[in-house]
Amino acid sequence: MHKNRFSRVGYILAIAGSAIGLGNIWKFPYITGENGGGVFVLVFLITVFTIGMSIFIGEIILGKIAKKDAVSTFEDLAPKGKRHWRYLGFSFLTGIFIMSFYPIVIAWIFHYIYVSISSLPSSLEASEKYFLDYMQTDLLSQILYLSLAFFLIAYTISKGIKKGIEKLNNILMPALFLIFLFMLIYSFTLDGFPKAVEFMFYPDFSKFSTSSIIIAVGHAFFCLSIGMNTILTYSASISDDTNIFKAALFVVIMDVITAIVAGLIIFSIIFTGDAEPGKGAGLVFITLPSIFYNIGTVGVFLAIFFFIALAFAAITSAVSMLEPTVMYLIERRGMKRKKATYLTASISYIFGILALLSLSDEFRQYLTFSSRNLFDWFDFLTSAILMPLGGIFISIYIGFITNKDEIKKVLVAAMGEFLYKVWLFIIKFIAPILIFILMLKEIGVLNF
Numbered sequence: 001m002h003k004n005r006f007s008r009v010g011y012i013l014a015i016a017g018s019a020i021g022l023g024n025i026w027k028f029p030y031i032t033g034e035n036g037g038g039v040f041v042l043v044f045l046i047t048v049f050t051i052g053m054s055i056f057i058g059e060i061i062l063g064k065i066a067k068k069d070a071v072s073t074f075e076d077l078a079p080k081g082k083r084h085w086r087y088l089g090f091s092f093l094t095g096i097f098i099m100s101f102y103p104i105v106i107a108w109i110f111h112y113i114y115v116s117i118s119s120l121p122s123s124l125e126a127s128e129k130y131f132l133d134y135m136q137t138d139l140l141s142q143i144l145y146l147s148l149a150f151f152l153i154a155y156t157i158s159k160g161i162k163k164g165i166e167k168l169n170n171i172l173m174p175a176l177f178l179i180f181l182f183m184l185i186y187s188f189t190l191d192g193f194p195k196a197v198e199f200m201f202y203p204d205f206s207k208f209s210t211s212s213i214i215i216a217v218g219h220a221f222f223c224l225s226i227g228m229n230t231i232l233t234y235s236a237s238i239s240d241d242t243n244i245f246k247a248a249l250f251v252v253i254m255d256v257i258t259a260i261v262a263g264l265i266i267f268s269i270i271f272t273g274d275a276e277p278g279k280g281a282g283l284v285f286i287t288l289p290s291i292f293y294n295i296g297t298v299g300v301f302l303a304i305f306f307f308i309a310l311a312f313a314a315i316t317s318a319v320s321m322l323e324p325t326v327m328y329l330i331e332r333r334g335m336k337r338k339k340a341t342y343l344t345a346s347i348s349y350i351f352g353i354l355a356l357l358s359l360s361d362e363f364r365q366y367l368t369f370s371s372r373n374l375f376d377w378f379d380f381l382t383s384a385i386l387m388p389l390g391g392i393f394i395s396i397y398i399g400f401i402t403n404k405d406e407i408k409k410v411l412v413a414a415m416g417e418f419l420y421k422v423w424l425f426i427i428k429f430i431a432p433i434l435i436f437i438l439m440l441k442e443i444g445v446l447n448f
């Protein structure tokens with residue numbers, strides 16, 4: 001039991017902080033660009049509100065009922081004598097691997113706050129050259145920013161749920177929403193805005209392909225932070241008066257709105273500058289800065305605020321990636337919070353340095369395996385295999401292993417009998433089967 005619980009608002013901001021991150025602001029716009037816009041957004045939305053939200057609620061309910069770390073949760077709620085189900089709880093280790101590449105992007109964001117203040121690149125070509133040079137050759141600067149990111153993250157976690165995590169989210173999340181609101185209003189005034197709306201909402205079915213569906217579904221998972229017991233762990237500290245259905249619905253809607261608003265802002269700017277949307281991972285670090293430059297003084301301020309917002313979103317997510325492991329070490333291994341935090345963060349930090357080196361000219365050759373560098377391996381392993389696997393674990397555990405009396409009681413009270421039945425059907429059948437098929441396709445076993 002935790003004496004240390006979130007307040008009602010604190011809890012909602014914390015799970016929103018976990019869900020809203022680089023996935024929404026950095027990744028969603030560029031994969032939307034690469035996959036042709038409207039149809040991709042449609043598939044993403046459908047997945048988020050069916051499977052995604054169901055698993056999200058599943059994690060919340062397990063956390064709320066057991067009120068323990070993930071491993072103990074899966075152990076306590078298993079049938080008597082079936083303690084081995086606790087191993088499913090370990091899917092939080094995925095967080096350590098996500099934390100091996102995610103903070104590298106935070107390091108770049110920190111650097112780009114500095115670039116925005118000092119001097120933005122003046123053309124697309126200059127911008128591309130600048131970013132690639134920075135990533136491939138400036139190791140010292142990247143390592144310093146990476147260390148700063150890790151320090152901020154670890155410091156927050158070491159302060160605990162209320163004084164660390166809740167406090168951080170209470171400040172950074174409203175600030176993020178405010179910045180985005182201003183940027184959205186600004187983008188209404190841009191010539192590129194109507195085109196951005198059309199690009200994101202007009203489904204052009206000629207661009208429809210199975211691989212876009214897979215990316216959209218995978219991204220629905222990533223974007224909601226599900227499949228690795230993060231939401232479960234935060235929900236162990238939920239206050240009793242929180243309606244979990246309303247909380248989940250609110251956060252999922254905010255998550256989607258942030259992704260769409262990020263897309264609208266970025267594409268309005270991109271189309272106003274007559275640039276191409278399908279520019280991949282470099283959209284935010286290459287295309288956008290050069291257009292910010294062209295906007296002039298206002299552009300400089302936009303750039304600074306944009307990268308600050310991106311940093312806030314990413315840090316609140318990163319904090320929630322390590323907390324499940326930390327909570328496990330505290331509750332099951334008797335470690336002090338501080339020690340547990342620095343231990344966990346150090347492991348990710350070391351992997352993180354290796355992933356960073358794997359992008360550099362100097363070390364790439366030693367850190368590339370089967371034509372994928374370490375950075376891409378961490379990204380691929382977590383999103384193609386580990387997170388979906390965690391999603392399957394949760395849905396099978398709830399659907400077929402644990403006793404559902406208490407779950408049913410709480411959920412029917414929160415969302416009514418009918419929605420409960422829909423939820424259970426998705427959790428039992430739709431989610432595991434669909435995720436399994438998509439996983440086989442992703443790792444190349446199935447081809448369709």
Ligand code: TRP
Nearest residue numbers: 019021022023024222223225230
């Ligand atoms: N949802 C986060 C984002 O959109 C990324 C993420 C994936 C995550 N899994 C997570 C964050 C687990 C925290 C915990 O950027």
